[in-house]
Amino acid sequence: xxxNFFERVYDVARQIPQGRVTTYGMIAHYLGTKGSARMVGWAxxxxxxxxxxxxxxxxxxxxLLTGKAHFGDIYQMEQLLFEEGxxxxxxxxxxxKNLIWDPSIELISTKF
DNA sequence: CCCGTGACGGGGG
DNA sequence: CCCCCCGCCACGG
Numbered sequence: 001x002x003x004n005f006f007e008r009v010y011d012v013a014r015q016i017p018q019g020r021v022t023t024y025g026m027i028a029h030y031l032g033t034k035g036s037a038r039m040v041g042w043a044x045x046x047x048x049x050x051x052x053x054x055x056x057x058x059x060x061x062x063x064l065l066t067g068k069a070h071f072g073d074i075y076q077m078e079q080l081l082f083e084e085g086x087x088x089x090x091x092x093x094x095x096x097k098n099l100i101w102d103p104s105i106e107l108i109s110t111k112f
Numbered sequence: 113c114c115c116g117t118g119a120c121g122g123g124g125g
Numbered sequence: 126c127c128c129c130c131c132g133c134c135a136c137g138g
Contacts, residue, residue: 023120023121024119024120024121025121025122028120028133033133034121034133035120035121035122035133035134036120036132036133037119037120037121037133038118038119038120038121038132038133038135039120039134040119040120041118041119041120042118042119042134042135042136043119044119045118045119046135055119058119059119060119060120060121061121061122065119066119066120067119068119069119070119
């Protein structure tokens with residue numbers, strides 16, 4: 001089940017619509033591993049070279065760009081979001097609540 | 113094998 | 126608002 005974990009994370013991440021964002025915790029919760037938000041972050045870390053995975057659309061529960069240090073340069077994550085119409089100020093996504101895309105709500109539970 | 117280290121999050125003070 | 130603690134678990138030293 002664990003080798004699939006990263007892939008399951010990536011499958012969810014790939015479905016995040018442009019201009020929307022989700023959180024590590026929401027993905028973990030959707031996958032049924034509520035307490036493993038950290039592993040979602042680890043998965044994003046490992047996804048680094050795969051450009052089909054929109055890692056910039058995954059932020060922490062407060063809408064902060066806590067993962068920006070892992071992109072090419074420290075402005076890359078913010079830049080990618082900006083190109084999708086998302087405003088960021090001091091690492092904080094503006095209008096965060098209205099941009100959240102929660103897989104547990106937005107996706108039909110087709111797991112299995 | 114033990115241990116520190118996190119792109120995290122919830123709870124409590 | 127701030128801080129600390131704990132659960133989580135893959136990975137590297």
